[in-house]
Amino acid sequence: VQLQDMAGKPLPEGVVFLESREAKPLVKPVTGAEIAQVKKEFVPKVLVVPVGTAVSFPNRDTVRHHVYSFSPAKKFEIKLYVGTPTAPVVFDTPGIAVLGCNIHDTMAAWVVVVETPHSGLTGADGRVTLANVPAGSYRLRSWHPGLPPGAPAQDQPLTVGAAASPALLLKLAGV
Secondary structure, eight states, X not given: OEEEETTSOBOTTOEEEEEOTTTGGGOOOOSSEEOEEXXXXXXXXXXXXXXXXXXXXXBOSSSOEEEEEEXXXXXXXXXXXXXXXXXXXXXXXXXXXXXXXXXXXXXXXXXXXXXXXXXXXXXXXXXXXXXXXXXEEEEEEEEOTTSXXXXXXXXXXXXXXXXXXXXXXXXXXXX
């Protein structure tokens, strides 16, 4: 799948995922997920994780940070700290959590929590490959941090056949 803006420019750091009734019970949390703070930035800026995944927030910076989210998908606050907080944050509700730093207003990141094992993040060329997707009917959903704040993932129906599916080009309106 390739994500582009309306002018045809590739969209890196976009999230693409396939939802279905059959995929939902296959979701398993992943281990080792993290968003670090480095040079007063979140790294990575966008993280896609299956529901139930614990995410660590190590501070690899030379200053203290105060990480928070007031998003419906996950509300939490890690007050001023250095190093790695002892407990990771479990993202147990699907949706998009916007992260900030209470000390550094320019810092922003997003955790996209999905109820499917079929998801990925686009690279610099705006492309992502979703491999080993069983044949069936899905909702193809796509999201990018350049969408207006609070905008949901865009979606469309998609049928995956038994043979390899052709590449898809998606243009995100509003980016």
